Ligand SMILES: Nc1ncnc2c1ncn2[C@@H]1O[C@H](COP(=O)(O)OP(=O)(O)OP(=O)(O)O)[C@@H](O)[C@H]1O
């Protein structure tokens with residue numbers, strides 16, 4: 466049982482009308498990992514999540530959750546995870562405590578157990594002071610925390626979070642990240658969707674980049690960054706008249722193209738070890754330089770590279 470992946474997704478496909486919004490997506494999620502589905506608006510993240518969590522019928526392909534087929538053994542598969550939707554299903558007119566009580570009872574907990582779990586979750590998510598206010602008066606951050614609390618009532622081993630921090634201010638966002646990390650420490654497996662690269666970078670062990678319904682890349686944040694390759698090197702030359710010479714030296718030495726605007730030159734290094742010899746060469750030709758910056762590729766670069774202009 467322990468060798469079984471938390472999730473296996475094979476050739477998952479969904480069409481709405483004649484539009485394929487999830488197109489033959491396959492991936493596995495290992496136990497204990499944080500798996501990020503990253504993609505722009507409309508990429509198909511929520512649709513993928515809804516199929517995995519049995520909320521939406523699969524057109525073709527299959528999903529298994531801890532070895533149980535989500536279509537054939539839906540009830541069993543469903544009992545193994547908690548889900549926090551992009552749009553919450555909690556009731557606006559009643560309090561956080563009442564919502565937690567209702568969902569606890571719906572999850573089959575006794576009245577006493579519901580009361581206890583509700584109190585635990587209110588404490589865990591710092592909602593004790595606002596527990597009895599109607600949700601209408603809650604801030605966005607409090608709402609998201611309550612959504613997450615509701616999905617954790619049954620202490621699921623697997624947790625799905627659809628855009629857990631969308632719309633939160635930076636401080637509340639960081640708090641949510643801490644909460645997610647704490648869940649991971651306690652042994653949960655987490656699948657989250659996000660439009661934010663920094664969030665995927667911060668939290669995810671592996672990331673699947675989805676665009677227009679297709680899985681365009683999968684890997685660790687490091688692998689994805691490496692893939693785009695090249696450390697960017699930027700500097701200025703003190704005398705613009707030396708630009709042509711500088712360009713020639715760089716092209717000869719690195720075999721890379723150089724882009725120039727005024728005194729600014731930029732190129733890319735395939736390895737940081739190319740930097741010192743290059744600086745030596747420039748110095749040797751009496752080209753003095755300034756404002757040197759060396760920039761590792763960011764996940765932003767990867768994302769832009771993978772998802773832009775594919776309309
Ligand atoms: N019930 C539906 N009927 C028709 N089209 C739908 C339906 N649900 C989603 N779509 C379409 O499927 C595509 C993928 O939507 P989805 O909600 O999965 O994207 P997403 O990646 O979650 O985007 P976002 O970041 O905005 O949440 C979109 O083009 C959307 O308009």
Ligand SMILES: [Mg+2]
Nearest residue numbers: 510511512551
């Ligand atoms: Mg979505």
